[in-house]
Amino acid sequence: MATHEVNNQPLPLENYNAYAGDPALQEAVALEGGSEWAAQLLNYGEIAGHEILSLGDLANRHKPVLRTHDRYGHRIDQVDFHPSYHRLMELGIGHGLASLTWTGQPGARIARSALMYLHNQFEAGTMCPITMTHAVVPSLRLQPEIAEVWEPRVLTQAYDPRFCQAGEKRGATFGMAMTEKQGGSDVRANTTRARPLGAAGPGQAYELVGHKWFCSAPMSDAFLSLAQTSDGLSCFLVPRWRPDGSVNPIHIQRLKDKLGNLSNASSEIEYPGTWAQMLGEPGRGVATIIRMVGETRLDCVIGSASLMRQAVAQAVHHCSQREAFGQRLASQPLMMNVLADLALESEAAMRLALHLARRFELAARGDPESELLARIATPVAKYWVCKRAVGVINEAQECMGGAGYVEEFILPRLYREAPVNAIWEGSGNVQCLDVLRALEREPRCLDALMSLLEPHATASDALARCRQRILDRLRPGKPQQAQARIVVEDIALALQGSILMQGGNNLVASAFVASRLEQQPGLLFGQLPEGVDSVSLIARAHPLNGPS
Structure with missing residues (x-):
């Protein structure tokens, strides 16, 4: 005998194209020079929103198991993984997430970064070995005879999980x-x-x-x-x-x-x-391995931005269907402010990540300005974006109420995942001190940063004031270390504001400047000032914008 009728429960966000439904990502890829890879990204967006979504749940429910010895007591030191893990690795490596950058094709790094952004929304654990495999190439190239042996194994786009000599495998x-x-x-x-x-x-x-x-x-x-x-x-x-x-x-x-x-x-x-x-x-040793670490820090930024995107997509999708007190959640003014604020934070993080990827690509081609910007912006972005992810995901959980706290939904996994990028490859203090170190060792990094901000500061008094605060806090003779987080936050906000203004989407850029630069940002989300077009920001962030 039925005790009640189930209604007012949103349809799950599944089996959709994560690239087609993300106009902000599409715009960023085009702006940063990755347009030629749109078809590949559209294809992987379909795979991500279907197969990777389901495989990710399995791979995280069935954790790796260590076998130190065999049944006879011989040391073997092997780890067993669920088949879903191997399929995820096969998909990621097979679609170039470990190798595409190193083809040297224009826009290849942007495409690879966007592919990672799609993959990581639904399964982040496999991105650790994929990231390190991708990141090792610059360090290998310091020793040509070693690179000659190992680099081809890394770039094969073939995943081979067998425990045997690397020379016998399809890829490493x-x-x-x-x-x-x-x-x-x-x-x-x-x-x-x-x-x-x-x-x-x-x-x-x-x-x-x-x-x-x-x-x-x-x-x-x-x-x-x-x-x-x-x-x-x-x-x-x-x-x-x-x-x-x-x-x-x-x-x-x-x-x-x-x-x-x-x-x-x-x-x-x-x-x-x-x-x-x-x-x-x-x-x-540090100088050698830091080439790998620089790459993995960039991936921490991309990874955290992608976790934010999936959390916001889930929250917007849920609140667009769920009703409370006689009205859709996404139509209620305070919830609209929260969702729009989260969408703004998510897009700003993604734009910073892809712009940084573009700087890496230009630096590799010999552009000195991009090399300087990448040097200072990498620890800035690593600090800021990875820190912000935890708060964004937690707020998205609240938007979904109890559903955001239940393991059958993806939000708890995203929340548990979020802190690792802030810790791995140097925690927050390490990143902020690295910013100061970069400015001390190479003062031209500050010149490059100011040059990037200057044209947009001319168009925005709020950005101009932020730019001046950065200069004041970094002036010679002023104590810096204890205040490092303050200045790095200012740099992060100034970078994000400039990049959004450069992108030409006035809806997003004006909302960011108004909420992050013109006024003192609130400590929590949902404090956008009057005049921000929350309806359009929410619509832009809805994951079913494009064909499913």
Whole structure:
């Protein structure tokens, strides 16, 4: 006997094209030079909103399992994954998320960044090994004889999960193992030692003895790692197999029991005499691996922006259908303000991420201005966007009420996922101090930033005032470190405002300037000033704008 009729429950947001329904992303891709890749993005948007959506749920419910020994007691150090994880890796790598940038084609990095943005909305754990595989290329290229062997394996667009020598596989993936128990981000405190097995120096064989507190994606085919030599901290490539065909001893002690990022394995490892090759100059380990870290920091920004987008899409979709007190939630003034504010924050994050990707591409072609901007804007964006994601997703949960807190919906997974990008590859303080370090070591970074802001500051008094505040806080002789977060926030808002103004969408740009620059921003979302067109901002953010 039925006890009640189920009604006023929104249809789930599923089986839709995540690119077709995102006009803001489409505009950004075109503005940053990725128009030629629109068909590929439309195709992956369909895959993301259908297959990746369902696979992501499975991969996060069935977590990786570590097997340290076989049934006879032999050490094997292998991690088993659910089939959904392998399919997700196959989709991501097969569509160029680890390789497209390095083809050198105009706009390829923009397209790759947008592909990642689509993938990561529905499953973020697999983006960890994909990101590291993509990011390793600049570091590999410092050692041409090593790059000659490993780079083709990275760029094949083929995922091969078998545990065998990399030369026998269709493609290879990379991980990273930098930090240790006693130092964390202070990698110069590392105690792992590297002893040459013959001749010493770049490209030569070494034996590593020590440990790593965080080793991401331990089933990767090789890792970049840091160890001490007689010349100081150096970078090494550590493969899973030795050149003689034997398994390289990398002892996986345990998998981390993490808040989020559950589909991905993160581990603690030991090097009990592990074979490795020096990558880059001895004593220049940080300088070598930072080329990889720069890439992964950009991906942290893209990843956090994508989590925001999915949370906002879910909230707008839900509130456009759900009624309360006789009216659709999305039609109620205060809810409209909240949704529009979230949509604005999400779009500003995405625009900053893709503009930064464009700067990376131009810098690689030899544009000095873009190289300077990328140097300062990367830690700024990493700090700001990754921090903002947590608040955006939590507010989106509130928009959905109890549904936003229930594991059958994607919002709890997004919320658990959000903090990792702010912590990984240097937490907030590390990023802010890196901004100061960049300005100290290369003062032209500030000149490049001011040049970017200047034409838009001329058109906006609020942006001009923000630009002047940045200059005042960075003037010589003024204490900076304790105030670093304040100035980095100003830089982030000024960058986002300028990029949105440059994009030519007056609806979004004017709302951002009015709410973030003309007035002191509220500490919580839903405080847009009068005059902002909330209806149009919400409509723009609705995920079913385009064909499903």
